[in-house]
Amino acid sequence: MSGQAHVAVVQLAPRLLDFEANVNATVCAIETARARGADIVVLPELCLSGYMFDTMDEARSCAIKPEHPVFTRWARALAGSPGVVVGGFAERSGPELHISAAVVDATGVRAVYRKTHLWNSEKRFFAAGTEAPPVIDTAFGRVGVLICYDLEFPEMARSLAMRGADLIVVPTNWALDARPYGDEPPQVMLARAAARINHVHVACADRAGRERDQEFTGGSAIIDTAGWVLDTPDADGFAHATLTLSSARDRQISGVNHVFGDRRPELYTEVYRTADTA
């Protein structure tokens, strides 16, 4: 395992329903990130399709299987390197669609994660995944995957970190939210909390632009294990940071305090087992 990973997140502005244009934009983004030295490249949620579908037919029109040649192109852009790309796509699986993220290296698709918490109109078009997100061994460390609204469930980042993730990558499409009292997008605040609470690196690839009546946040950020934002996108939409992924594993935060060891599961397990909506 190498000591350091150059992580890039690319804040694309996908074109709704223009699959070919989006494929080309992702390949170009990966090549550019690679040329700038990136080992791990994170692309937004649904970056091959766009987001604001009006009908099921629209959602289906850009949905693909993990065998689709776009992922071969992503893999080819990594040829000869231990690099990794994680990006979001609309996945077709029988009659169902999923909001998925593919983890791709030079050998092809390593894993696919299907988003398990669906936001708002996503529920009209997509089925929620039924499997916990993957933790992938890479040459740089262990990479876990979440998608967008998943981050609003602290159980998810906690679970990934406890299962060994050194870096959580988050393809996302953050709808622009009100910020009555500050400038930081609230979604970034939640990503920072997830990083700090679990002593794990977090890299969020948000999208830019607007689709139909929906404006997006453009809140991409690379966050360290103390919850500080190391980089946000430059004018080209690229954020970069060099991280020692394995540094996440030392969760001893004082001589006698350990982020996981200090947990008192006996005090909260019962609540966690209950899907209560009191």
Next chain:
Amino acid sequence: MSGQAHVAVVQLAPRLLDFEANVNATVCAIETARARGADIVVLPELCLSGYMFDTMDEARSCAIKPEHPVFTRWARALAGSPGVVVGGFAERSGPELHISAAVVDATGVRAVYRKTHLWNSEKRFFAAGTEAPPVIDTAFGRVGVLICYDLEFPEMARSLAMRGADLIVVPTNWALDARPYGDEPPQVMLARAAARINHVHVACADRAGRERDQEFTGGSAIIDTAGWVLDTPDADGFAHATLTLSSARDRQISGVNHVFGDRRPELYTEVYRTADTA
């Protein structure tokens, strides 16, 4: 249940080992907050003793039982009202000491919570509590209690909110932490995340000042259910906000999204049951 609660947090600077001075400061703080209209008054952690003990004898010297007359004085300051005070103290229980918070109304002590996650040198002097924190029915809504480092375990605020807390009050002594990339104390960021993720109000009463070589953050904040800071202390150390506590209960955040209902406990329960330190 009244519609609204005027919540005040008072950022005292306790004097280390000067119990009588601290008692008087707390009574004065409650009376002042009441005169300004407060219904619920939150005081810092260990506000009757100070924090930076060097020896067990020092820690014991200010430790009291819940029957101590100081709580009668707090109750008397609330006479004739449905008001509530929550404040931190060193609790003596047989040979053990606890970092505790008392919930007091005009009738006396309603509940005592013993901090369940101990930070650093606290482990030298104090025993961790073995009971989950209380959720107290008040005239204004349901109040849950956490103390300081408890907030770094997202399971705690989650549990309290799922058990019905409308407001989580947090007596705290936040040691001053580095802020390499921003001005907001990281502990406030975690409190804001707890509020937003659980759609619950949070009121943190931090302390001011310095003891021995320890500087404190002075990060008191009253936070709404979207995670925004509504008020921080004025020059006198008082922060105020008027909250409709029961508004926390409507956790439907879109037509088809519910903060708890969208949870997928089957995906994280196993991890939660395991006190893993992988």
